[in-house]
Structures are given as structure tokens and as C-alpha cells.
Amino acid sequence: MSDEAVLREKAREALAVGRIPACSPQRTWGGRGAGVSCAVCGKRVGPEEVEFELEFGVLEEQARERTYHVHVRCFAAWEFERHRFQAQRDAGSSNETSHLPPASSGVEELHLLDGELWIDDRKLYPGDYNRAEPGTADRRVWSETGCTCVLITSGSDVIG
Helix, strand or coil: CCCHHHHHHHHHHHHCCCCCCCCCCEEEEEEEECCCCCCCCEEEEECEEEEEEEEEEEECCEEEEEEEEEEHHHHHHHHHHHHHHHHHCCCHHHCCCCCCCCCCCCCCEEEEECCEEEEEEECCCCCCCEEEECCCCCCCCCCCCCEEEEEEEECCCCCC
16 A cells, blocks of 8 residues: 555545535645644644644534644645545535546646646646646646645635
């Protein structure tokens, strides 16, 4: 099983047991690890690593503000799986999801962290950046080797 598949499984588990919310965070911060456990994989995020700190405000089920720390790659896995989790929950646990995304309702930014990614006929490498304007859609997005990226999109977009 690939590292990405393992992280996605850990993200699904974290969502299923409520260790991390499936909703969008109010704020996302990035920086050096704070030395606390990652909410997705459970491993320590040390100061030699980059982490994301996810701030959710007041969650109804916990009645207090919550902050979660995650590795960058764990964030990517959680972000992907939380959209699937929400879509399955909203569709009554159907396993079918559309792989043809609708046009973006806002600016969409992609930062490729690891691996290679094709967007239509353009190949991206680690460190590459892609910006899509509102109302545009990609015909095909895929990776031959697997990849890790950070996708920043509109809160009203649905990722299937």
C-alpha cells in the first residue's frame, strides 16, 4: 500500500471516529511543527517539520473552540477524504462520486508538494503552482505516480 493510501485510510478513520471534523476550518495556519500529535496520523509534528494548524471556531458537539495540528501530507489526505466523507453522508452513504468536477465558482490555486501531476496537457512538478480563474474547469487531472498537493478553492465548490 502506498504512503498516500495509508494516510488516506488514517484520514478516513480520524473522520469516522470524530478525531477531526469534516467541515471546513475557519482559519488555516502554516509553520514549524509545535511538537504535538497530528490529528490524522497520531505522530508528533516536530519543529523540523512543516505543519498546518486548523482552527474551527466553536463546534456544536464540543461547545468550545478547537484547533488541530496536522502534517502537510496528512492535511492533503484529510482534505480529500473529508470531501468524500461529506458527499457520502449527504448522499446517504452512496459510494458513487462524480469524477467530472463542475466549473469552479471562485479562484482555485494548487501547490504541488510531491510527485507529478497532469492537468489537461500540462505536467506539474514539485514546487509548481497552478491558478484557475472562476468559471473554469479542467478536462482531466491525473497522476501516474501519485502526488501530494495543497488545493485552495472556494468554500462553495464541491470536490467529488
